[in-house]
Amino acid sequence: MQRKFFFEQQLFDLILGPIRWEVFKFSLENNLFDWLSKDVSSKELSKKFNWCPTHLELILNALTSMDILSKKNQFFKLKEAYLPLLSGPKSTDFKKTLLHLNKIKHINFDSMSNAVKGIQDTRIFHENYWTEAANGLLSFHKSIRNKILISELIKSNILVEDFKLLDIGAGSSTLAKEILNIVPSMQFDLFDLPHCAEMIEEQIPSHSKNMIKTIKGDMNKSTFLKKYNVVLTSMCLYFSKNISDTLQKIKNALLPDGYFVSFHECISKDRTKPQFHVVGRLPIELRNGPLSLDNEAFKKIF
Incomplete structure (x- = not known):
């Protein structure tokens, strides 16, 4: 039955x-x-x-x-x-992450109707939208993302004394601060949109300002002027308007033996699996258009 x-x-x-x-x-x-x-x-x-x-x-x-x-x-x-x-108190950031994801991953009938009719969601033009987004990222980074990333970086032997790391679309300073506790001589440039970079700057303690710097810019327009041992991108390349151009700029910013680290969700070629990714990204894709990474572009550049 x-x-x-x-x-x-x-x-x-x-x-x-x-x-x-x-x-x-x-x-x-x-x-x-x-x-x-x-x-x-x-x-x-x-x-x-x-x-x-x-x-x-x-x-x-x-x-x-x-x-x-x-x-x-x-x-x-x-x-x-x-x-x-x-x-308990250690669960605060994870609970904040869940409640933030509720706001960005849920969508109602009216918003979906407006999207298919081509009516633009104007929330992304409001400063408080990006402030909320940055606060949500901060909780996400502290609760789960940094643990995953640091584990992978350690396994790959990428956390090395005196290495210089560029974090594109950093979102927060928490990863840099946590890595400094492991490798005190690493240096970090945290690249983000101007408003987000200003928020990140406020998170950096005075005793770490020599090791952690912020750079204001837009990966779709800016050129990375320095050379780095590591370039990290985490959940930001979806917003590249020309992925091949962005990847080429990243490659140009790497030292000859440098590492490029990409931390993004995977999606099937026909864009229908896994369900958690496809359904979970639907609200933001309806606001911004399809967001995906071209694997062929990676193969051509790296």
Whole structure:
């Protein structure tokens, strides 16, 4: 019976997506998970928030069905794997990242209708849009991206004393600061759009300003004047208007034995897989047009 109605079930499951997120978002924004690091009943938990225990239990049951909580003898607890991500002070940046991604990866009917009609989304022209974007990047970098990147850079033996690194579209200074804790003599140029570069400059502590510099510019217009041991691009090449031209400028900025590091999402040739990438990037692509990297361009330049 289940196999017979598999596709009907798949379509009905689409309806539950927004409900799952709202249950999770409600829990995040009320810091509910901070109280669930230990076994607690809905009655006990409701007293901390002055909520109805019966209705709170319905929400906790939903989180349990989503496999985020466990339930035993009417007591609920956050599953062990989620503790460092959702509970306690160390989870702050990851929770901020999730809530920021909610803003940029969700889209409503009206916005989608405007996009297919060619009506431009004007939010990207407002300064506060880029301020929010930069703040979102800061949390994303601190919570997960830097861990992945630094692990890969260490494995590839790229973190070397006295190396000079250019970070294009840096978004924040956190990666440079974390690398300096590992390799104190590395030097960094953080390249970003003028408004973002100014925000990054404010993040750099005075004792690191000799090692971390900011450069204002636009990779579609600017030329990189120095030579570097490492050039890093993270999630920024999607916005290159001419990928071959940008990659050539990057190659020109590298020393003969330099390293080019590209940290971007992959997509299938027909642009339909993986679903997380294709669906997740749909809102921003509807605002800016298709964003993808030409693998052939990489092969020609590097």
